[in-house]
Structure formats: C-alpha cells, structure tokens
Amino acid sequence: MAQKDTVERILDAAEDLFSEKGFAETSLRNITTKAGVNLAAVNYHFGSKKSLIQAVFARYLTPFSDQFSSQLDLIQQQERTPEQLLKLLLITLTKSGLENPAKFAVFMRLLGLAYSQGQGHLRKFLTSEYGDVFKRYMKEINRITPQLTPVERFWRIHFMLGAAVFTMSSVDSLMAMADHDLGIESQVKDVVGQLMPFLASGLMAVENDES
Amino acid sequence: MAQKDTVERILDAAEDLFSEKGFAETSLRNITTKAGVNLAAVNYHFGSKKSLIQAVFARYLTPFSDQFSSQLDLIQQQERTPEQLLKLLLITLTKSGLENPAKFAVFMRLLGLAYSQGQGHLRKFLTSEYGDVFKRYMKEINRITPQLTPVERFWRIHFMLGAAVFTMSSVDSLMAMADHDLGIESQVKDVVGQLMPFLASGLMAVENDES
DNA sequence: TAGTGTTTAAAACGTATGTTTGAATTTCAT
DNA sequence: ATGAAATTCAAACATACGTTTTAAACACTA
Numbered sequence: 053m054a055q056k057d058t059v060e061r062i063l064d065a066a067e068d069l070f071s072e073k074g075f076a077e078t079s080l081r082n083i084t085t086k087a088g089v090n091l092a093a094v095n096y097h098f099g100s101k102k103s104l105i106q107a108v109f110a111r112y113l114t115p116f117s118d119q120f121s122s123q124l125d126l127i128q129q130q131e132r133t134p135e136q137l138l139k140l141l142l143i144t145l146t147k148s149g150l151e152n153p154a155k156f157a158v159f160m161r162l163l164g165l166a167y168s169q170g171q172g173h174l175r176k177f178l179t180s181e182y183g184d185v186f187k188r189y190m191k192e193i194n195r196i197t198p199q200l201t202p203v204e205r206f207w208r209i210h211f212m213l214g215a216a217v218f219t220m221s222s223v224d225s226l227m228a229m230a231d232h233d234l235g236i237e238s239q240v241k242d243v244v245g246q247l248m249p250f251l252a253s254g255l256m257a258v259e260n261d262e263s
Numbered sequence: 264m265a266q267k268d269t270v271e272r273i274l275d276a277a278e279d280l281f282s283e284k285g286f287a288e289t290s291l292r293n294i295t296t297k298a299g300v301n302l303a304a305v306n307y308h309f310g311s312k313k314s315l316i317q318a319v320f321a322r323y324l325t326p327f328s329d330q331f332s333s334q335l336d337l338i339q340q341q342e343r344t345p346e347q348l349l350k351l352l353l354i355t356l357t358k359s360g361l362e363n364p365a366k367f368a369v370f371m372r373l374l375g376l377a378y379s380q381g382q383g384h385l386r387k388f389l390t391s392e393y394g395d396v397f398k399r400y401m402k403e404i405n406r407i408t409p410q411l412t413p414v415e416r417f418w419r420i421h422f423m424l425g426a427a428v429f430t431m432s433s434v435d436s437l438m439a440m441a442d443h444d445l446g447i448e449s450q451v452k453d454v455v456g457q458l459m460p461f462l463a464s465g466l467m468a469v470e471n472d473e474s
Numbered sequence: 475t476a477g478t479g480t481t482t483a484a485a486a487c488g489t490a491t492g493t494t495t496g497a498a499t500t501t502c503a504t
Numbered sequence: 505a506t507g508a509a510a511t512t513c514a515a516a517c518a519t520a521c522g523t524t525t526t527a528a529a530c531a532c533t534a
Contacts, residue, residue: 074285074287074379074380076285076287076288077287077380164379164429165379167429167432167433168285168375168376168379168380168432169285169288169379169380202445202447203441203445203447203449203457204457206440206441206444206445207430207437207441207454207457207458207461208457208461210429210430210437211426211429211430211457211458211461211462212426213429214425214426214427214428214429214430215422215423215425215426215429215465216425217425217429218375218378218421218422218424218425218426218428218429219418219421219422219425221378221379222378226418226421229417230414230417230418233417234413234414234417236413236414238414243418246414246415246418246419246422247418247422249468249469249470250418250419250422250465250466250468251422251465252468253464253465253467253468253469254426254461254462254464254465254468255461256464257460257461257463257464257465258460258464259460
C-alpha cells in the first residue's frame with residue numbers, strides 16, 4: 053500500500069519540521085521534500101495544511117488519550133501522592149508511541165507550539181477531542197490537594213504545565229547548555245527526574261505570609 | 264518631530280501584533296496598517312523586519328537591564344530569601360515601562376515567543392546584549408541555594424522560567440478561563456502573587472527518594 | 475526665502491506560499 | 505487481463521510576503 057507509506061512519511065517529516073521551526077515557518081514544500089513525496093500529496097491526503105497539523109497531534113494524542121483514560125479507571129479511589137499522579141501521566145505518555153526520548157522531546161515541543169502559536173483551529177481541535185480526559189485527570193488532582201483553594205489549584209496546574217512544556221520544548225538545547233556550562237551530560241529521563249520533585253513541591257507549596 | 268512619532272507608532276503596533284500572533288504570522292502590512300504609517304516606513308526606519316523585532320525587545324529590555332543591574336549592586340552580600348530575590352526581579356520589571364499590567368503580559372508573551380520561535384538572530388541579540396545581567400542574577404541564586412547541586416540548580420531555574428513565561432504569556436485567556444470556570448475575577452498582580460510561592464517552593468524542593 | 479537633508483508616499487519587484495488542476499501512473503478486485 | 509478507483513506527478517494559479525525604488529512632501533538651516 054503506497055498510500056499509507058506516503059501519509060506516514062508526510063506525518064514524520066511534518067512533525068520534525070514543525071517542532072524545529074514552528075507551523076507557519078514550515079512550508080508544505082519543506083515537508084514534501086523531506087518526506088520525498090509530491091507537493092500535492094499533502095492536500096490530497098489531508099485536505100489542507102491545517103488538517104495536517106491536527107493529524108500530527110492526533111497520531112500521538114489519540115492512543116495516549118485512550119490509554120490514559122484506562123489508567124484513570126484503574127486508580128479510581130486509591131491513595132495517591134502528587135509524585136505518583138505525575139508519574140502516572142509520564143508513564144502513560146511514554147507508552148503511547150513516545151518510548152523514544154527524542155520523540156518525547158519532539159512531542160513536548162509540539163505541545164508548546166500548540167499553546168504559543170495556537171492557531172485557533174488547533175485549540176478548538178484539541179479541547180474538543182481530548183478535553184474530557186484532561187478534566188478527569190484534573191479531578192484526581194483535586195482529590196489530593198484538598199488544602200488548596202480552587203484558584204490556587206487552577207494556577208498551580210498551569211504553572212506545572214508551563215514548567216514542563218517550556219523546558220521539554222527545548223530540552224535538546226538545554227541539555228547541550230548544561231553539558232557546555234557544567235560539563236554534565238544528561239538524558240531526557242534525567243530531566244524528567246529533576247522535573248517531578250519540582251512540580252510536586254510547587255503544587256503542594258504552603259503560602260508564606262511574612263512579607 | 265514626525266520621525267519619532269512614526270517610529271513609536273510602529274513599535275507599539277508591532278509589539279501588540281507580535282504578542283498576539285507571533286513574528287512570522289505578523290506581516291509588515293499588518294503592522295504599518297495598524298500603526299497608520301506607510302509600508303516602507305519599517306524598512307526605512309529599522310532596515311528590516313528582523314531589526315524591528317530586536318528593537319521591540321530593546322525598548323523594554325534596555326531600561327530594565329540598566330535598572331536591574333543597579334538593584335543587583337545594592338543588594339550585594341545581604342541576607343536574602345528566594346521570595347525576596349524573585350520579588351526584586353518582578354519589582355524591577357514593573358518599574359521599567361511595564362507598570363501597566365497589560366503591558367507586562369504583552370512583554371511576557373514576547374519573551375515566550377523569543378524562546379519558542381527563537382529566530383536565531385533574536386537569541387544572539389538577546390544574549391549578547393543582556394546576557395551579563397542574567398548571569399549576575401544567577402550568581403545571587405547560587406548564593407541562596409548552596410544545598411543544590413549545579414545540575415539541580417540549572418534545571419530548576421529553567422523550570423521556574425518556564426512556569427513564569429508560559430503562564431504569563433497567556434495570562435489574559437487564563438484569567439478569563441478562571442473567571443469562567445471558577446467565577447473568580449483575577450488581576451495580573453494576583454497571578455504573580457500565586458506564582459511566587461510556587462516558584463520558591465519548587466526551587467527549594469528536597470529530593471524525595473521513596474519510589 | 476532658497477536650498478538641503480530627512481521623512482513619507484505609492485507603486486512595483488521578485489520571491490515564496492497554499493492550493494488546484496488534469497494527465498499519467500499505479501493498485502487491485504473481478 | 506481488464507477496467508475502475510486510487511494515487512502520484514509536473515505544472516500552473518492566485519495570493520501574500522519583504523524589500524526596493526522613485527518621486528513628492530516636509531522640516532529646518534543659512
């Protein structure tokens with residue numbers, strides 16, 4: 053089947069180039085050249101550039117969303133720590149076609165772009181398609197942080213998201229920087245190991261009222 | 264003086280549009296139309312679109328960098344908590360043409376773009392122009408976190424940067440979301456108030472070795 | 475006021491983009 | 505093996521972009 057080959061080659065090339073240069077800066081000619089397919093193939097198989105962008109996300113998010121939803125079913129009403137809840141998310145992520153650390157970094161970079169270059173159509177697509185699973189996870193977070201006000205919880209979730217997306221979006225160059233400045237070679241899983249206690253501690257922080 | 268009017272009108276329009284849509288998605292025609300000036304004015308006054316982008320950053324960063332450098336001189340070898348050090352940064356930010364919360368949000372959005380859409384030329388421009396002040400602040404951070412290894416410190420700094428930039432980049436829509444979901448109207452300074460204990464707690468987090 | 479340098483204006487240039495077209499080719503069930 | 509459907513291909517289309525050009529309008533000194 054020549055079709056699926058072409059479709060996957062386009063998706064592979066697109067996700068690479070998107071994560072490197074962003075959506076607008078990546079042309080269909082860049083993509084089709086790198087994929088080794090004809091220019092018109094994108095519009096033939098996906099309809100438009102916008103639909104291609106959505107397809108790149110769907111390829112990862114759909115299997116992840118399904119698996120994560122099952123995981124959430126399993127841990128219903130168990131005792132959980134913030135670290136455990138974070139670990140559940142990351143474990144599931146790395147079992148949805150993102151086992152490869154490089155792929156994982158690429159995906160996080162795409163996720164960051166989805167926010168910063170939020171094309172509107174992408175925002176709508178993601179929330180309409182995967183919003184429910186996200187809300188279910190949020191409910192688990194609520195359970196383990198009863199001491200937080202809704203406002204505190206709301207913002208801390210987004211602070212966590214920001215720390216994760218931002219750093220993982222440029223994890224390659226940051227690891228290179230760490231190597232250059234500190235002489236220490238890291239791997240993506242090491243960074244994730246650094247990230248989790250940071251996030252957990254931030255989430256559980258207690259207000260400090262001494263001005 | 265007709266010149267300065269045109270230059271400032273261009274800078275105002277450019278920073279608005281850049282922060283809304285990103286650099287590549289904002290055309291010179293968008294900018295000059297919004298600014299009410301001729302299309303050629305950008306190339307005449309700034310030389311190129313790239314130089315305009317740099318000028319937008321320089322307008323805020325140069326006064327900030329100067330003031331922040333002075334502040335760092337003053338607090339040399341004083342006792343400091345993480346909160347105090349963070350507060351120093353934010354106070355100085357809001358005293359460098361960013362008193363207005365809306366302006367502050369716009370600036371943070373631009374900062375986020377500088378990372379995610381890092382045009383190469385922008386990265387070079389920013390580090391060559393303002394890298395020294397950043398390094399001095401980093402040294403202050405080192406002083407108050409002697410318990411951290413260099414690697415831990417390195418990553419936590421970037422986690423903090425990510426949380427701040429990411430959330431402040433879309434602080435408008437997030438505040439609207441908080442209002443919609445929780446029925447609570449916030450202001451930018453409230454969000455900053457939420458952010459600081461989160462960052463401080465994350466920075467000072469202690470490793471948790473019970474798997 | 476005359477003249478010189480600076481700024482604005484309208485138009486065009488060359489290039490790159492996303493998309494569409496229609497013919498050629500391949501695929502595959504009959 | 506044949507014919508219909510699916511796919512690939514080269515080419516062109518329309519549009520938008522950053523930049524350049526040339527002339528007009530302006531500001532200010534002498």
